[in-house]
Amino acid sequence: MYRFEICANSVASCIAAQEGGADRVELCSGIPEGGTTPSSGMIRKARESISIGLNVIIRPRGGDFLYSPEELEEMTYDIHTAKELGADGLVFGCLTREGHVDKKAMSMLMEAAEGLPVTFHRAFDHAADPMLALEDIIDLGCARILTSGCRPTAMEGAALLSQLVKEAGERIIIMPGCGVNEGNIQELARLSGAREFHFSAREPVASGMLFRNPEVTMGSEADPYGIVQTTARRVAATIAPLKS
Numbered sequence: 240m241y242r243f244e245i246c247a248n249s250v251a252s253c254i255a256a257q258e259g260g261a262d263r264v265e266l267c268s269g270i271p272e273g274g275t276t277p278s279s280g281m282i283r284k285a286r287e288s289i290s291i292g293l294n295v296i297i298r299p300r301g302g303d304f305l306y307s308p309e310e311l312e313e314m315t316y317d318i319h320t321a322k323e324l325g326a327d328g329l330v331f332g333c334l335t336r337e338g339h340v341d342k343k344a345m346s347m348l349m350e351a352a353e354g355l356p357v358t359f360h361r362a363f364d365h366a367a368d369p370m371l372a373l374e375d376i377i378d379l380g381c382a383r384i385l386t387s388g389c390r391p392t393a394m395e396g397a398a399l400l401s402q403l404v405k406e407a408g409e410r411i412i413i414m415p416g417c418g419v420n421e422g423n424i425q426e427l428a429r430l431s432g433a434r435e436f437h438f439s440a441r442e443p444v445a446s447g448m449l450f451r452n453p454e455v456t457m458g459s460e461a462d463p464y465g466i467v468q469t470t471a472r473r474v475a476a477t478i479a480p481l482k483s
Contacts, residue, residue, distance in 0.1 A: 241428070241481045244294070244414065245469055246274070246439040252469035253285045253293070259440065259474025260482075263292030265330055265358075265385075270439075272301025273361070276317050279324060286325040294328035294358060295321040297348070304334040304341075304362035311344055318351040329355050330385070332362030339367060340375040349379055356382035361416065364389045364396075373403060376411065383412035385437055392418030393427055400431035421473070425480040436481075440473035 245256035247264040256264045266285050269275030275298045277285075282295055297317050299310050306314070311333075318329060329352045333341035340359075349357060359381045366372035369389055376384055386403070388396015393415035403413045415427055416437030424436060446464040457463040 240434065241478075242435045243474075243478050244292075244416075244435065244437045245474060246270075246416070246437060247285070247469055248439075248441070249468055250281060250284045250288055252439075252441070253289050255469040255471045256440075256474055257289045257291050258471035259469075260478050261291060261474055263294060263327070264289065265294045265296060265437065267296045269298075269301060274298060275300060276314075279320050282321055282324045282326065292327045293325065294330050295326040296360065297321065297329055297331040298360070304332055304365060305336060306333055306341075306344060311347060314348055315351040318348060322352075322355060326355065328358065328382070330358040330360050332359045334362055334365060337367060338365065340372050340379070342375060342379065345379050349381075358383045358385050358414070360385045361387065369399060369403065370406065373406060373411075377407070381411060383414050383435065385414050385416045387415065387417035388431075393431075394418060394423050397427060397430040400427075400433060404432040419477070421476040421480065424477055428481055438477055440469050440477050441467045442470045442473055443467050444470075 242262045244263045245261045247253045247256055247266050248270045253264045266277050267274035268277045274296050297314050299313050333344040335341045359376045363384050363386045387393045388399035390396035400415050407413050412435055413433055414435040414437050415433050419436050419438035444466040448464050
């Protein structure tokens, strides 16, 4: 009745997702930026390590979803790479300056993705008119939309999610994501009527480093030795309320 996708930030997270009972992962790098395209090495190793569905995000950078011609060409290269490495699906989304679905850019990427299902990601939550965006995305042939209902979390956006689910019918899957966890997934399912859910189920994992230099940080990380990744325990715990 329900399907569960894990936002996986590493091969270890992919393995934990499978062990916890997830149906599919969305493989991403750059989680602090909202998810960017993973390396070819990560995609290849993830494909070797799991038998559940493997979707790969195609997003060249953080920030907005208004892409230059050069970035779109880069994205098509990444789409071909992901396909060659065994991805089961792709995740991307493009908007115009006015906040509408960029149908020209999307058509270019959809052509490159031909043969694989496409999820239009949370660029949807930055669209000026969600219901118009829904129809445009359906017309493009996408398989699903990942959305928080245009609010900071899916629970806050439950009312719009419910509206989207009803309007979409059988034409496209509406998949709530952002802030979905073991404490709210059952209520979110009741309020939204959705049948697929996206969450990370990540927890801090202790670093194995013995020597540490407290004077040096990496990028914007407050703790350069901190590791946060999906755990099988949290995946199973989040799924459990809807499996009972």
